[in-house]
Each structure stands twice: as C-alpha cells, then as structure tokens.
Amino acid sequence: MSVDPLGFLGVVLVAYVVPGPDLLVVVRSATEHPAKGRAAALGAQGGLCVHMLTAAVGVSLIAARSPVVYTAIKLAGAAYLVWLGVRAVLAARRLRAGRDTARPIGASAAVEDASRSRWRSGFAQGFLTNVLNPKAALFFLSVLPQFVDGGGSTTRQIFLLGILDVLIGVAYWFALVAVAARLRALLDRPRVRHRWELTTGWLFIAIGFGVAAAA
Numbered sequence: 111m112s113v114d115p116l117g118f119l120g121v122v123l124v125a126y127v128v129p130g131p132d133l134l135v136v137v138r139s140a141t142e143h144p145a146k147g148r149a150a151a152l153g154a155q156g157g158l159c160v161h162m163l164t165a166a167v168g169v170s171l172i173a174a175r176s177p178v179v180y181t182a183i184k185l186a187g188a189a190y191l192v193w194l195g196v197r198a199v200l201a202a203r204r205l206r207a208g209r210d211t212a213r214p215i216g217a218s219a220a221v222e223d224a225s226r227s228r229w230r231s232g233f234a235q236g237f238l239t240n241v242l243n244p245k246a247a248l249f250f251l252s253v254l255p256q257f258v259d260g261g262g263s264t265t266r267q268i269f270l271l272g273i274l275d276v277l278i279g280v281a282y283w284f285a286l287v288a289v290a291a292r293l294r295a296l297l298d299r300p301r302v303r304h305r306w307e308l309t310t311g312w313l314f315i316a317i318g319f320g321v322a323a324a325a
Contacts, residue, residue: 118257122275125249126282131191131239131317136283138198138310139232140290141297145225146232147290151283153236155276160241162272165250166265173247180244184321187242191318194235198311205304 126133132154140147165171173179240246250272258267297303 118271118274119278121253122278123282125253126279130245131187131243131314132236133286134310134313134317135194135235135239136286137290139235140287141293141306143228143294144287144291146228147287148284149229149232150236151280151287153233153238154240154283155236155279156233157237157240157243158246158276158279159272161247161250162269162276165247165254166268166272171251173244183242183244184324187239187244188318188322190238190242191314191321194239195311195314195316195318198307198314200311202304202307202311205300205307 136147136150136154139150164173173183250268254268254271254275257271297306
C-alpha cells in the first residue's frame with residue numbers, strides 16, 4: 111500500500127485537534143476523574159471503529175447518500191448533546207444551591223463515582239457522542255480513500271488505515287486526559303466547578319442546536 115505516512119498522520123491529527131463534541135466529552139470526563147476521561151476516550155474510539163467497519167462494507171456510503179438517514183443520525187446526535195448539556199446545567203444549579211457540596215470532583219465514596227460506574231458512564235458518553243456524529247462516518251468515506259492504493263483490496267486498506275487512525279486517537283486522547291486531569295484540584299472548588307459545569311453545559315447545548323439547525 112503506497113501511503114504517505116506523514117500526510118496521513120497530519121490529516122488525522124488535524125481532525126482530532128479541531129474542537130468538537132468528542133473533545134468536550136473527553137475533557138469534561140477527565141476533569142471529573144482520569145479513569146472516566148480514559149473511558150470516554152476509548153468510547154469515542156469505539157464509535158470510530160463502528161464508522162470504520164460500516165465504511166469498509168459500504169453501509170456509511172448508503173447513509174451518506176440518503177438525506178433521510180443522514181438527517182436522522184444528525185438529529186439523534188444533536189438531541190444527545192443537548193441532553194448532556196442540560197444535565198451539566200442542572201448540576202451547576204444544584205451546586206449553586208449548595209446541594210452538591212458534599213460530592214466534590216475528587217470524591218470517591220459515592221456509589222456513582224465507583225470505578226465501574228465511572229467507566230460505564232464515560233465509555234457510553236464517548237461512544238454515543240461519536241457514533242451519532244455522521245461527520246465521523248464521512249471522514250472515512252471522504253478522507254481515507256485518498257490514501258488507498260487502487261492496486262490492492264480497498265476494504266483491507268480501509269481497515270488498516272482505520273486501525274492506525276484509532277491508535278493515533280487513543281494516544282492523543284490519553285495525553286489530553288493527563289493534561290485535563292490536572293484541573294481536578296482547581297475544580298474541587300465549588301465556585302469554579304459551578305462555572306465549569308455551566309460553561310460546558312451551555313457549550314453542549316449550543317453545539318447540539320447547531321447540529322440540529324444544520325440538519
């Protein structure tokens with residue numbers, strides 16, 4: 111397979127660095143707990159694997175060419191982002207009312223902050239945010255074919271490039287989680303956490319409505 115590795119790496123890194131729902135979910139999860147951030151990162155890459163598989167077998171092509179299917183996926187993704195935003199805004203209001211002061215970001219005694227619960231929650235948020243984003247599917251359909259050698263198996267090459275994309279993403283997200291997790295000490299302060307929850311909540315809502323408006 112004659113692929114320009116530096117060119118492919120550059121395109122993939124740009125795709126990850128550009129702010130989007132995945133970035134917001136992973137960073138927000140990491141500030142709650144590093145384990146949840148890593149779970150969200152793995153969930154996002156799990157969603158990417160779904161797009162890779164569907165692109166390889168051509169299902170994503172059908173969805174991309176069907177306005178009804180494409181719009182339905184976008185609206186479902188928008189609704190999920192708005193739901194995440196509403197949850198964050200409500201959490202901020204509870205903090206302001208003083209009802210969440212006993213559960214700081216760094217606490218580990220609460221049942222919902224247990225290790226297994228964190229992983230389930232983080233993974234589910236990352237996975238659903240990515241798998242309901244049709245732009246991720248279009249990335250495989252529009253970008254990966256540019257690096258495919260016509261002399262070999264297209265499906266096999268898309269799988270290989272997709273796996274490389276996923277591995278690069280895992281490394282990038284885990285590095286980002288390590289950086290974002292350092293904000294936890296700052297976010298243990300109720301006033302700072304309130305502003306963080308409110309800001310990220312409204313960002314989720316804004317992105318969700320933006321996606322829905324463009325559907």
